[in-house]
Amino acid sequence: MDANPNQKNSWFYRWFLNNKTVTTLLVVLLLLIIIFMVSKVSFIFEPLKVIFAAVGTPIIIAGVFYYFLNPLVDLLEKKTQVKRTWIISLIFIALIGLLVWGLAVFIPWLGGQVRSFVENVPNYWHSFTKVSDEILKGNKYPQLNAIVSEFNDDLTDWFKNSSSDYAKKGFSSVSSLVGSITKVGVSLVTFPVILFYMLKDGHHLPKYLTSFFPKRAQSSFQETLQDINAQISNYIRGQLSVAFAVMIMFGIGFTIIGLPYGLFLALLAGIFNLIPYIGSFLAMLPALGVALSVSPMLFAQAVLVFVIEQILEGHVISPKLLGDSLEIYPVTVLVVLLSAGNLFGLPGVILGIPGYAVLKVLVTKLYSWWRHVSGLFDDDDGISTKQTAEANLGHTSD
Structure with missing residues (x-):
C-alpha cells in the first residue's frame, strides 16, 4: 500500500514514519517488551524446554x-x-x-x-x-623474567587446584555422569x-510446510526456505570439509617434524577447526606447548607447520570449499561466537554461526516484505515504487 501524497508531504511522515532510525528504535522497543513479557510467563515454555x-x-x-x-x-x-x-x-x-x-x-x-x-x-x-x-635466563629485561615466573607459578597452582577440584567433583557427581551417559x-x-x-x-518437507500458507504467500515462503537451506548446507558441508582438510595437513606436517602425539594433535586441530577463525589457533596451543617442551628447534618447526597450514587454508582450501557463502563479516563472526558461547556454551560456539545466518535471512525477508506492504523507504532505491510502476506503464503504452 502506498501513502497518499498529502501524507508523504507531512512532517510526521518524513521524520517518523519514513525514518529508519525511529522505525528501528520502535522495533527494538517492541522486541524488548516481548522478551520482558515472555520472561514473566516463562513457566509456560518449560515443557518445550524439556x-x-x-x-x-x-x-x-x-x-x-x-x-x-x-x-x-x-x-x-x-x-x-x-x-x-x-x-x-x-x-x-x-x-x-x-x-x-x-x-x-x-x-x-x-x-x-x-x-x-x-x-x-x-x-x-x-x-x-x-x-x-x-x-x-640471559635476557636483559629482569622485569620480564619476574612476570614469566609469576605467570608460571600461578598457572601451576591453577593446574593443581583444578585437578583436585575435578577429583572431588568426580566422586560427588556419579548420578550426573550416569544421566549424561x-x-x-x-x-x-x-x-x-x-x-x-x-x-x-x-x-518433501518444504512443499509440506508451504501448503499451510495462503497461495499468495507460498512462493515467498518457499524462496525463504530455499535460502535458509542453502545457507545451512553450504556452511555445514564447507566447514566439515575444511576441518577434515586441516586435520590431514596437520597430520602430515606433525608426522614429518616428528612431533609427539602428532596424529592425536592433528585430530584435535580438525575438531577445533569447526569453530571459525579461532579454531586453528586454539588447536595449535597444545601442539606448540609439546614442541617447546621437547626442544626450541621442534617448536620452530611446529610454528612453520602452522604458518604453512594457515596460508593453504586461507588462500586455497577455505575459498574453494567454503567461499563467501554466508556473507558475514569476520568481526560479526567473532561477536556471534563470543555471545553464543557465553549463552549456550560449546554448542553455541559450534551452532552460533549457522543460527545467525538463518536469523539474517529471516530478518532480511521480513524487512523486504514490510517495505513492500508499508510503502516506506522507497527513496532508498533512488526511485519510488509508484514512479517505477508509472514508468513501466508508460513503456507499455508506447
Missing part, C-alpha cells in the same frame, strides 16, 4: 549428517536410477562398517593416545618451563532413525 532437551541433540546430529549425505544420495539416485530407500540403506551399511572399524581399531588407539597424553602433561609442562627459563546413549540410538527418514522424505 522436549527440546530430550530430542534436540539427536535432531541436530541427524541434521548435520543429512546436509553432508543428502547431496551424495541425490547424486546416486540420479546416476543409478535406484530407489532412494535402497541407496540410503547401502550408505547406512557402509557407515555401520566404518563404525565397527572405529570401535575395533580407532577408538582403542584414540583412548590410548588421550590417556598417555594426559599422563604426560605434567612432564611436558615441567620441560616447557625449564626450556622457557633457559631462553629467558544415558542421554548420549539415547541420542546415538535415535539419531540414525531420524537421519534415515530425513534422507528419505526430507525433500
Whole structure:
C-alpha cells in the first residue's frame, strides 16, 4: 500500500514514519517488551524446554549428517536410477562398517593416545618451563623474567587446584555422569532413525510446510526456505570439509617434524577447526606447548607447520570449499561466537554461526516484505515504487 501524497508531504511522515532510525528504535522497543513479557510467563515454555532437551541433540546430529549425505544420495539416485530407500540403506551399511572399524581399531588407539597424553602433561609442562627459563635466563629485561615466573607459578597452582577440584567433583557427581551417559546413549540410538527418514522424505518437507500458507504467500515462503537451506548446507558441508582438510595437513606436517602425539594433535586441530577463525589457533596451543617442551628447534618447526597450514587454508582450501557463502563479516563472526558461547556454551560456539545466518535471512525477508506492504523507504532505491510502476506503464503504452 502506498501513502497518499498529502501524507508523504507531512512532517510526521518524513521524520517518523519514513525514518529508519525511529522505525528501528520502535522495533527494538517492541522486541524488548516481548522478551520482558515472555520472561514473566516463562513457566509456560518449560515443557518445550524439556522436549527440546530430550530430542534436540539427536535432531541436530541427524541434521548435520543429512546436509553432508543428502547431496551424495541425490547424486546416486540420479546416476543409478535406484530407489532412494535402497541407496540410503547401502550408505547406512557402509557407515555401520566404518563404525565397527572405529570401535575395533580407532577408538582403542584414540583412548590410548588421550590417556598417555594426559599422563604426560605434567612432564611436558615441567620441560616447557625449564626450556622457557633457559631462553629467558640471559635476557636483559629482569622485569620480564619476574612476570614469566609469576605467570608460571600461578598457572601451576591453577593446574593443581583444578585437578583436585575435578577429583572431588568426580566422586560427588556419579548420578550426573550416569544421566549424561544415558542421554548420549539415547541420542546415538535415535539419531540414525531420524537421519534415515530425513534422507528419505526430507525433500518433501518444504512443499509440506508451504501448503499451510495462503497461495499468495507460498512462493515467498518457499524462496525463504530455499535460502535458509542453502545457507545451512553450504556452511555445514564447507566447514566439515575444511576441518577434515586441516586435520590431514596437520597430520602430515606433525608426522614429518616428528612431533609427539602428532596424529592425536592433528585430530584435535580438525575438531577445533569447526569453530571459525579461532579454531586453528586454539588447536595449535597444545601442539606448540609439546614442541617447546621437547626442544626450541621442534617448536620452530611446529610454528612453520602452522604458518604453512594457515596460508593453504586461507588462500586455497577455505575459498574453494567454503567461499563467501554466508556473507558475514569476520568481526560479526567473532561477536556471534563470543555471545553464543557465553549463552549456550560449546554448542553455541559450534551452532552460533549457522543460527545467525538463518536469523539474517529471516530478518532480511521480513524487512523486504514490510517495505513492500508499508510503502516506506522507497527513496532508498533512488526511485519510488509508484514512479517505477508509472514508468513501466508508460513503456507499455508506447
